[in-house]
Amino acid sequence: MLFPTGHRGAATPAPVVPSTGRLTPLGLDQVRITGGPWARRQEVNATATLAHIEHWLEREGWLGNFDLAVSGGLAEKRRGREFSDSEVYKLLEAMAWELGRRPDEDLQSRFDAIVLRVSAAQEPDGYLGTRFGRPGQQPRYTDLEWGHELYCQGHLFQAAAARARTGRADDLLVDVARRSADHVCATFGADGNQGICGHSEVEVGLAELGRALGEPRYLAQAALFVERHGHGVLADIEFGRSYYQDVVPVRQSEVLHGHAVRANYLAAGAVDVAVETGDTELLDAVAGQWARAQARRTYVTGGQGSHHQDEAFGDDWVLPPDRAYSETCASVGSVMVSWRLLLARGGVEYADAIERALTNVVATSPAHDGQSFFYANTLHQRVPAEHVDTDVVSKRAEASLRAPWFEVSCCPPNVARTFASLAAYVATVDDGGVQLHQYAPAEIRAELPSGERVELDVVTDYPADGRVEVRVVAAPAGDWTLTLRVPAWSASARVRVDDGLVREVGPGLVAVPGPRTGGVVVLDIDAAPRFVVPDPHIDAVRGCVAVQRGPEVLCLESVDLAAVELGAGAGARGGTGRGVDDVVVDTAVPPWEVDGTVYVRAGVLGAGDGAGAGAGDSNGAGWPYTAADDVAPRPRPELHDVPLVAYHDWANRGPATMRVWLPTL
């Protein structure tokens, strides 16, 4: 059953527009973020990041590859890795959303110019790709494991879906994508090549393009690709087939596994297929995988993936903060999955997860100026991150340092397309009313499925303050419900309608029945800083606490430590002096906030007892393991007020060490 009823794919300018599901998304034309941190991120994205990406794509020749396809010499002169085309498509998607959010003549003409160059490289049969198939190049689809040909075309499809949904279904990009998708269906259909792509993305791309263009064939092809996974279709490799989710069929898998970006992209495509075909078994399977991944394979930041080697999920509970890979793109992918499950099922846990990943991973990646990025997002930096030359491509994708560009540069345009479409994740509607999922100053000008209008203004200083005021500019005539999310991290919350009674509410969904035009609904969430403790199965952070204020995970950064009198060298490099790794926190004193800064009460390990000096271990014996009966009780250190900083703000003040998880006294 494909697009059974009420096809609305092309009508809503939003990244995911299922034809059915518990909740209905609102487009960028219905929700506008008007202020606060997210509006600032969108502004930096629009005014700096898009041009930054375009500059590097040009400079590194990844855009030029499309020109070479026309002028010849691609085999000899092509630049970039096998997936470099996809970065161009992600930029186009980001530009499309940005144009949908706020038309801009200059941006429009830059967009058109890139599309022209891309379209010129398309081959007569619809195939699009600069790495394979031309004279002197390896033949098409001869390296499904690593070639990324379908992956690249999948990103083309997502870009075209964005374009079609922002009112330009007759666009050249849409036409190019349609021909490419037709080519993919003709090549990989039920009777064709039975392969899959080593990097999932074509599934979600086909499903979305199918929805946007009302083309069931694309969705059917997406379903084929999803189902082919898990049967050993691809070659066995050093990392095993689980790396590309080709060991267990998607509908039988119990948890997200393997390469974390691939896993999330595949799950997103599987949800799209499940929703459009009414495949409850498949939807249940992905929901179960999502739940176990959240419960056992996700960092406190919402980040995923603890293996550097294969950029993969570790086993359950393997979440070392200092070896966190937590790739930015994995969190972009996790937002894609969570949002799809939220639309399909409505569970508040999905919106909680989206807030967490957006706040603490996606927003952590770019520097404040939007022109350098973390690829990996460590939770513990033991040696100061180096200053990166802003004019050099970073060699190592896995480095925990912000760089302007990478040899593998998936993250910058992935952040850009997410920020440009951020307003789409704020609210949804259903037959009963409006659901507010994310809090930011916003204008919501929505239409209910009944056709009735709802207009809301959200006024808030969230997340600095937990008070969210929803002003009802225009209520529908009949009964309706405003549903608000009380985040799982909140200690308590209260809701009040107009001058009515204050009602205490717990984490979850709060239904506010029928506020009237001119009315105000006030949700007060306790966003005071709190200590967070890990499940005892997470070995790597046993005996530690994290500090969270509202949705923001905080961290201790060495630049702040230097200002506190914590003994000699407390702010120094971790190597021989004392730094963030020597701090222990007194959990008897809850964290507190003064003028927007959160403090903890903390001391320095071994300070004043003569230990820890020199190049040896802290017991001075040259061997860091001591018989328990030989250990003297540790003297209680002198305590100080130590400031923390939001994790997403760290590493914006020069080289520093940092830790999210703080050992307790």
Next chain:
Amino acid sequence: MLFPTGHRGAATPAPVVPSTGRLTPLGLDQVRITGGPWARRQEVNATATLAHIEHWLEREGWLGNFDLAVSGGLAEKRRGREFSDSEVYKLLEAMAWELGRRPDEDLQSRFDAIVLRVSAAQEPDGYLGTRFGRPGQQPRYTDLEWGHELYCQGHLFQAAAARARTGRADDLLVDVARRSADHVCATFGADGNQGICGHSEVEVGLAELGRALGEPRYLAQAALFVERHGHGVLADIEFGRSYYQDVVPVRQSEVLHGHAVRANYLAAGAVDVAVETGDTELLDAVAGQWARAQARRTYVTGGQGSHHQDEAFGDDWVLPPDRAYSETCASVGSVMVSWRLLLARGGVEYADAIERALTNVVATSPAHDGQSFFYANTLHQRVPAEHVDTDVVSKRAEASLRAPWFEVSCCPPNVARTFASLAAYVATVDDGGVQLHQYAPAEIRAELPSGERVELDVVTDYPADGRVEVRVVAAPAGDWTLTLRVPAWSASARVRVDDGLVREVGPGLVAVPGPRTGGVVVLDIDAAPRFVVPDPHIDAVRGCVAVQRGPEVLCLESVDLAAVELGAGAGARGGTGRGVDDVVVDTAVPPWEVDGTVYVRAGVLGAGDGAGAGAGDSNGAGWPYTAADDVAPRPRPELHDVPLVAYHDWANRGPATMRVWLPTL
């Protein structure tokens, strides 16, 4: 100053024979291990492992590559990775030591046959290697970063040194190595190719061959290679030049870093060069690197390397047990370095480190039958290790499962050459007498530098029992001293000579002056099991203890857990039931031993309180991080006597989960 005085390189059948230094090694003809676990390891090595390795070298065609070099077709038909020649050389070295330990006609003829095939492949100018330089192959030395050409030849040199020292300086292998070394010197000399090898080994190989043959040119070439490191000689790569120790000159480096095997091999070669040239600065530098690596970058097992991706040391204190790489070969390399520093300086810490690495890493690698091996030695297995097909090459070198052979199969022959030469690490002599470093039943028939004979029999059940009896079969005529090592892990020790007074001694060196012929020196080391606690900087094991009995690190293995009534599913797979990851230890009760088995008092996390069930996290909320003020105090679990097993014995009883570090109650 090369081989300044008293060249004894060819006279002593031992792996390292410096011409100067604090202590003088004894050869395999002077020390024989007569019983106990090490004798059993040597027996299995001789009767099973050597033939096993030979079988796989033949089967995989790595031996056949040498034949192809003669018959032609190497470019098309060569098999194995670029370093496969080195495994043949390491087997030859192991065979040479074994033949030196105990002559055997069959082994001798197998050795000769392999040497013949190797020698036939040597080119007229001395170059030896099957991967480069022949028609259709890449030219020689065009890929110093990854080609391993000098690495392979370095292992040839070590094998030839073993052969020369075990009484066969006129051997064909020695001749082949000499011509290869001459070629290397001619090619990479002061005025030649200024390159180094991406994988260190040629340094130590040249130094040892130079010593064995009394050829200062080889040592001078080794010195050149050591000094060239650290100047960016090799290309920058994804892992950075620190991967192959090409960022900081060896004499300026503060700690072992980068690829852990490369780092140790280079350090070993640097010590050889420093000792032979009287370069105190270089020796101090390596000793400092060794000390900081031991203090901050070594697992409790003595294992080194916590990165899977680049098989490298992590930063200081990065020692996650579940992501321990702890490659077998890195510990073989660390024994090489420690032994060289012990000979040069005499410090007891080097012998402690050798005991630790041999007992808990090198001995852990092979299964009891000596025919399958761990490549990596994890300290925490969360999911049961799979049974490995004994007839299949293991694809993934990093797997924590014993396999008969690997695509990268450096570890099996590395273990074999170490075991075959084990007796050389037991004792040394100096002008004053004899030093006993490692304890095993042994016969020592040594000659002091003065020319006087000393004959000792060591009688002991070590490490099962801490009592070591040294029977003086023949004492030298004049004053002499027997020096015994009291291991750092011991709580206390007593020494008694004949029927004399018992003397309490602490960890370190104990000098026993002049025991007479017929006398007995008894050292009683307290080898009772003890809890060991980690330095608080090692984040990954905070709140945990390990248990050590004598030199042996113990672990909890799920097969033992199943027999204890620890609640439903305690022995089950880590995924959903309760297993080793749910056990918490009561440290108020010290570990104890009954009939050779060590027990701890322990309970099961969350047992009986309804938590931990299902696929979610243990707080049941689907998210494993909880606000501290929402956490209920954990009920004290019911306690049981839980048996542990020696870490080197684990995974010999079928698929199992395991952990070395145990969380405390």
